[in-house]
Amino acid sequence: MDASEIGTMTIPMNEKIDNLLDDATTGNARLGNRHDSNAQPFIRIENLSKEFDGVTVVDSVNLDIYRGELFAILGGSGCGKTTLLRLLAGFETPSTGRVIIDGIDMTGLPPYQRPVNMMVQSYAVFPHMTVEKNVAYGLKKDGVDKTQIGEQVSQMLSLVQLSGYETRKPHQLSGGQLQRVALARALVKKPKVLLLDEPLAALDKKLRERTQFELMNIQDQLGITFVVVTHDQEEAMNLATRIAVMDDGRFVQTGTPTHVYEYPTNRFVADFVGTTNMFEGTVSRIADEHLLIDTVDFGDIKASPTPGTNVGNQVWLAVRPEKITISKESITSETTTCIKGVVTDLGYYGNRTIYRVTTETSAVIEISAQNQFRASEPILDSEDEVFVSWDLNSGIVLKE
Amino acid sequence: MNTRYSEMADKAWRSFVIYLPYVWLLLFFLTPFLIVFKISFSDPVIAQPPFTPLFDWARSGLSAVYITFDNFLFLFEDDLYWLSYLKSVRVAAFSTLCCLLIGYPMAYAITRADTTARNILLLLVILPFWTSFLLRVYAWMGMLSTHGLINKGLLWMGFIDEPMKLLYTDFAVYLGIVYTYLPFMILPLYAALQKLDLSIHEAASDLGATPFRVFIDITLPMSATGIIAGCLLVFIPAIGEYVIPTLLGGSDSLMIGRQLFNEFFENRDWPVASAVATILLFILVIPIMLFQRYQITAGTNVNE
Incomplete structure (x- = not known):
């Protein structure tokens, strides 16, 4: 698959995510494409x-x-x-x-x-x-x-x-x-x-x-x-x-x-359906483009603004393992949260690898990385010092 | 060497365990039967033993064989025996049917009861065995007699004006047999019904079967082995029953068990008695063989 193909594929994906975002904010459950939403319940x-x-x-x-x-x-x-x-x-x-x-x-x-x-x-x-x-x-x-x-x-x-x-x-x-x-x-x-x-x-x-x-x-x-x-x-x-x-x-x-x-x-739901990293903290600052959650183990983490949250609220940020990037270099940007840690566990599943990264405060973050390229040996190994990072849109702020 | 030795010991032990019951059957079932079978071809004599020998042993070896079919022919000539056989089969069959009709709902109810109630109910089914069979039959005599509990009760309640004749009737015989053999019907039925998976009943009901159809289509065929086992356990002992017809039945209730006793102990005609016993055995072997055949055909289906 070359770059142009990847490019054409990402556009509809983005649209889909946007639709989902609309539904999420209005609270409407999206129905399957086989269902006409005006129909009477069966x-x-x-x-x-x-x-x-x-x-x-x-x-x-x-x-x-x-x-x-x-x-x-x-x-x-x-x-x-x-x-x-x-x-x-x-x-x-x-x-x-x-x-x-x-x-x-x-x-x-x-x-x-x-x-x-x-x-x-x-x-x-x-x-x-x-x-x-x-x-x-x-x-x-x-x-x-x-x-x-x-x-x-x-x-x-x-x-x-x-x-x-x-x-x-x-x-x-x-x-x-x-x-x-x-x-x-x-x-x-x-x-x-x-x-x-x-x-x-x-x-x-x-x-x-x-x-x-x-x-x-x-x-x-x-x-x-x-x-x-x-x-x-x-x-x-x-x-x-x-x-x-x-x-x-x-x-x-x-x-x-x-x-x-x-x-x-x-x-x-976040925990039962799939795997989730849960970051618990209190909202410390609300800006236009993001809010800051103050956590004990991970310091300040960024999240996308969520209606109904106020400064001082206790919240949980749920981030799926596959939405977290793991790398040897720190990634810093306005919208990413980056945490330093050490790979303590590594599970190889063929198509993907599950990393468990322990931070300096001995909290554990799970990351799932797609093994997109054939590698003769793993790029990351146990005891490697790594940075895990995710975009603020990757997490979801939960109030209960 | 060692493993071979233990393998051989294993094999020897296995055949010992397998063949032990056969040795038992051979000693205590087949041998007595062969003796009876042999006597049935002898002539009665007033002697000790009261029948003629079949084989004449001379010094040089077997010199003569005396076999008579008179005893069997006698059974055919005198319709007393045929009537007795028929009556026994009829009484046993009807009692078996009664046991089935009473026992099936009881067994079904026990399987559906909760665990504690189920254990108590099963105990109640087995409880009569804790007292002597004879005592229980005598107790029935007391209850059924002209001035017994049942007549007194019915008189007191005003259902009857004078005592009914209950004891020494066919009714008393049926009552006694059904009462005595009911547990032998309930227990195999319970074992069969208890194995039934409730989800299979529910599946039938889900597919549109009314509770009655579920019973006919699912419960009944799936408990068939229990029904057959229970029926055999009641029918076989009931057909040769001696005590119940003698104590509860009238003098005219000619059941084959009584005939057998009479021939052996009152007429001391062992050869005729042996012939009666031999034919009785063949009558009993037929239902057992039918059951065996059923089990062989059903056996492949029951294994899951």
Whole structure:
């Protein structure tokens, strides 16, 4: 790739960042390009709560999901994401609130009457039925005509690339194939919404990555609204048009993957989605083009002006490892913060290298550097004295 | 050298463990059966033992073999035996069905109870075994008799005007068998149902199956091994049951277990009794073989 090509590529990138900046300042969640923002919400979750023995697992959640979206609910274990999905499927009854799908209130409807299908982490493929019978099961329950069932089942099996496996029993299939059976079985009913609980967690890394793209393709082809629950932030970001980050039964942020990654609204999201260097301090000065944060470990650091911050406020500056430059020379400019340190740890991942730099105050900063050029030996090594620096636009000021 | 020696010891130990049960079966099951089988071809005599020998051993070796099929022919001629067999099969089959109908919901409820309740319920299922079987049958006699607990209760509540005949009826026999063998139905059913993954039920429900369809399509076929095992555990002992029909049944309740006892101990006709026992065994072997065949075909599917 020569310089002119790089040049043409950077212009649209800048535009995209500008758009994102606009959204971030106005607080609008950007929606995926498959979604028309004037549309009525397809799934509306209103004030939904679920308690188990006095413990609130889902805590007054409100959410609108639009037709054709691939929506991801991202959270750690025990955050209530699976319970939320089960509330949508009808396996749990809400303590308060309601779910409306395509204009119909789902309250009180049992799972077998909802226009929703769910695929669980264990796949729950019927072990005593062949692949074909597994996929046909839902259609049979709907009273679909026999010849039609055969047609739709074989269509669906070819969509999930399981043609030729019709008469196999589940114990003869691999994990990836079982996952496809479960997917085909849920999709063949053409549900209004497909719920997927950790759909790829049981697959190995390579297969998981491939299946992610296949899932997206299938979703694109069928246009069914997908709601995916996952603990894997990379999976959520890759799959989804929008992400809701969930913690302790509540949504802490909802937005596009880029939005959630680049403009986290609080420390939890910044930390949970990806890796972040967090610089804690108080605002010491606000100028036109930047504000200064006084930190204990790193001295004064620069940040871009953020509405709502005043001198004396406690804030956190979140900077992603890949937005920090590491070099042997100090970089000084009006807009950069430069900190001196020593490389104490170095992880080589092939495509990138993770450096952990310890400052004189023994604070640690993590830097991720793309290995753009083939080098016979690493340019930087452990114990090297280095300077880490970043532009003030690279960080985001968080107030909570 | 050392590893080879230990390998050989390993192999010897393995075959010892594998073949020990076979030796046991050979000694205590096959040998007695062969003795009974042999007696069934003899003639009864008033002697000690009360049957003729099959083989005549002269000094030079085996000189003559006397085999008679009279005992088996006798069983065919006298319809008493056929009626007894039929009645036994009927009583055993109906009792098995009753046990299944009562035991299945009980086993299902136990699997769905929370852990502490489940342990208590299982204990209650096994609890009757802690008292003697005979004592429990006698207790039923006390309850079922004309002036027993049940008649007194019904009279007191005004459902009946005079005591019903409960004891010494077929009803009492069914009651006794179902009561006695119910745990043998519940335990294998519980074992099978407990293994069922709730997420598979939920998947069926999610795909549009009503709770009843979930039961028919998922629960029932997936607990088939438990159903068959439970049915065999009830059917096989029930068919040869002697104590319950004798103590609770009427004089007309001719079950094969009673016939067998009568032939052995009252008529002292060991050869006919042995023939009765041999045919009974063949009747029992048929359902076991069917079960084996089912397990072989289902076995490949159950392995995950």
